[in-house]
Amino acid sequence: MSPWAVLTAAMTAGTAVSLIGQAYPTLAPFIRADLGLSLAAVGLLNTFIYLGTMLGSLPSGWLTDKLGSRTVMIVGTLIGAGLAVAVAVLARSQWMFIPLLFLVGLVVASATPAGAQAVAQSFPPERRGLVIGLRQMAVPLGGALAAAILPAVAHFADWRWASVVAALLAVVAALVAARLYYESLPTKAPPRGAHPALTQVLRERNILLAGIAGVTLPTGQFVMITYLILFLKERYGVPELTGAVLLTAAQFAGAFSRVFWSWLSDKMGGQRKPLLVMMVGLAGLFALVLAWLPSGTPLLLKALIVVLYGATALGWQGLHFSLLTELSPPGWEGRVVGFGLIFTSIGIASAPPLFGLLVDFSNNYALGWIAQAAVFGIGALLLSNIVERPRNQG
Template sequence: MTDPAHALSARPWLALQATLGVQLLATLALSAAPVLAPAVAPQLGLPPERVGLFTGTAYLFAMVSGLVTGNWVSRLGATRLTQLVMVAVGSGALAASFGPAVLLLAGAALMGIGYGTVNPAAAAILGRHAPPGSPGLFFALKQSGVPIGVALSGLLVPIGLVTLGWRGTVWAIAAACLLAAALLLPVVARLDPEARDSSGSASTWLRTLQAVLRHPGLRRLSIVSFAYAMAQQGFLTFSVSLLTLQLGLPLAVAAALLAASQVACTVVRIVLGHVGDRWISPQVLLGVLGLCMAASCLALSALPPGPALPLAALAMVAAGATTMGWNGVYFSHLLRIVPRSELAASAGGAQFFTFAGGMAGPFLLAQLLHMGMSYSTGYVVLAALGAAAGVAMLRPLPAPPGVRLNTTTDRP
């Protein structure tokens, strides 16, 4: 039987372009902070490791906004909401560019609210428009916006520092986000259905979270994503500082290695998304990725001071591909355990745990550094978490009961 969502003017490539572009820009904006930190933090009178507080604050607000995105999608439409994502991220970048700690944290909060809305809104858009035979591939392509955004940040932000200064670089990023919001104006009518549901209640976020916790498959996926996101954000936030401040590599070299890791990650995400659609269970792929993630974090932690460039490149590429290569497979597995009509709510609920891990990872590493431990020690801790989560994901799980996540109404 044909899915009614697909029978109604499905536009898969337009949907992919819109969601991929927004994911790319939102990621570029948020990942600029750790690239800027070694050069900018001293100018603001802050230690570079305090970038973890900025990233952690952003993910704290992303956790909350993701929980209510299902309701926002019902009221506003997913594409209209995606426009507001770009406005929030651009406004947050502008606020952070003025420098004092209170504005840095306010900017992080605005960027986090926008970033937390990206995935649930995209899930609603792609759930309606992606081809039924390859939804995992389309989600993987959309998720490739994360490593591409990080790679562009690693390549363009150092250039911006030299040519525009750090504030000019941040203003350019903000302008790109606001321009994207304007370009989405004619897309809204083509991707969003005309009907809107305004029946959502203020307690929707709580019912969404409860539904995720009652669903065995979603509960395990959410907890595993917590550990994986800790490793992902720990890698993104502190790898440049590890290479420059502990191992003595130039900032430009470290940023280029981060960019190279994102190229590898992009390929891994797309390939594994297709593999999860066609041949190997996404559950198995997620488990194996956790074990590979642990090995790569250990390799990164073992790099000696002044490492040979090929050795550092190999460790960074492996860590980037594994700590950031799991997201497309994650959505492929999510698609197998919830109906498409519930993707926005389920993605927002599970994302609460994912972003909690994204918040906890930088905070944990920042505190370990504050206690006098090394960056290497932090990556050993992340390796242990990744290994434990990978093993948990590989364990068989009984088929979950039918738990509905569409919590915008109390009606069945």
Template sequence: MRWMMLSLGMAAQGAGCVFMYGLPFLLPAFRAEFGLTLAQAGILVGAPSAGMLFTLIAWGWVADRFGERLAMTAGLVMAAAFLAGAAATGDPVVLAVLLALAGAGGAAANAASGRVVLGWFPKERRGVAMGFRQTATPLGVAVAGAVTPRFATVQGALLAMAVICAVTAVAVLAFVRDPARGASGPASRTASPYRDAGLWRVHGASALLVVPQFATAAFAVTYLVSARGWDVASAGQLVAGAQFLGAAGRLACGRWSDAVGSRVRPMRQLALVNGVVMVLLAASVQTSWGLPLMIAALVISMSGNGLAFTAVSELAGSAWAGRALGAQNTAQNIVSAVTPGVVGALIAGTGFGVAFALAGALALVAAVATPSEPTPAAVTV
């Protein structure tokens, strides 16, 4: 039963990722059909992520208060409805608003699917389960890449995304069962876990670790083309392959954390390795070591994401996990929105070495910021 619940949670999160990350494939179509500049089309692509930022914590509260099944179903139905509306409009301003609202609805799965892992899996298996859950993002991107180019128009692609969300919502409504939460039920309230600095430190450390992840993912192709002389197609294939290795790394890190009985210890150690590799990459951008170090940095920076989410859910406890996971997603999304612009400006002004060195330094700060082991009472759910 628990693996079925995990699969449905992954499907819900993956359905949201299909339109969140499928829109970049529509950039040429947006420009051709609506007569937009690249910057204007970019606003459409970023609209769902902007909408998500405003509702992640609210959806976490809904999951905490009323259960995962209701939150995921309602969010996906909203996303499907707004995507269908977006497919019907010819006004780019209305389209941007509807895409933002679709993102606001799709955010429900980010918080609620994490609660499914917390509730259905025992502590000794929760790390690998969360690792599987975190692979929903690269799998959603893969589905988007396979499905979106098959449609000749924006309308057709958006309708396909709406159907994916609607079908997934029906499956969640029909088959998801909220995990038991004890005698007090889903409406129970406990003292805020944010009175403990440990949860704040996990949020902060994981937000810092977004920087090396996006510094490599966003600029690896540019580095390989401009600094190493690769062609764009080959560089893109390498980065895509690294995404799958990163997904496998998330599973491996989850199993590692289950084996050692800790989330924060592997998180701290991986952040330290991440920082060292980024600094070595910064020192080697013009040497033959640049390529293997870039691949290592890409994979390592993606691999530990599930550790932080598992730590947050356990530190928050059952009554607060949805809101805490919403806050975790919010912090990471804010940093991920800012990082490409800042890193891009650094690369343009000073070169790849300084930008990668800064990302490595922040990973080392994250290793220091990661808290020590929580008290047993803090992780009882």
């Protein structure tokens, strides 16, 4: 089987799962009007999804190592489709919404360990950054499709119909992935006599630093997904559909930037840390620009700043998960990536409601964006202390 077929399957399934995971924050203006949510409650849409992701990450990594990435990838996508239909039918109040969002999060947890393991085992080490970057492109690509399709469906029909559309797309993606990725790849066994305990692996200094830094990395992405349309509307009077177009552009910029940075890291000898630290620092800078952008700024300049923010704040995943995969002992990739996903899920779950609380209490979006820049600064500091393995041994 062609490794490119495996990559295509992983990207297709990952995009569909990401679309479902980001559908409800993207639909926040419509859900807020329907269920009467506050800004802080809108942030909790992400919190409950990624609480499920946090608790499901390590089990998903273990299942990936044990059952194979194909099984986890396809079954997870189909379960996600079923849950999207359940949300459309059953979520008649915020109290019915919460447990369904948690279950969606459990499904979101399955995509990254399965996809990262599949492509890492299918390609040689000198291409690992590029292919994991391409696989992780599925996350903002799913978000971009969610922003491009679902608000329009919600505008002309209802947000529940938008959830059904997300489910249909996931079913199609699962069928495509099953067709392309028709066998499980063998898992590389650890060398004889090298069977470290899970707790020993996860306490290794560099893995721990990379994992903890992961709390900070996705915060800008999911604050943007949850609040950008509201921010542009309430601060600058930008219509919702125009805001959705800018969010789509930022998501596409993030999707392509993570591939570019991952490819560049391969060309620079496989070192992930330097580019990752630089990118996180730039994301903090653009967050500050958003905080202080004058109200009379032309729409085209607003769009440029939003796109540059997306290209940096969303560009971390390929490098981060490549780094975790390469810090992992052979055969433990799924579990180590799942371990890292626990921390990224904490950041995703906590950042949007905290951002919303800051804005609610200060009545000023600038404070939220300044806090976001500070979070990126902490992430860059943690990442700068990681010691990467030399790449010359492949």
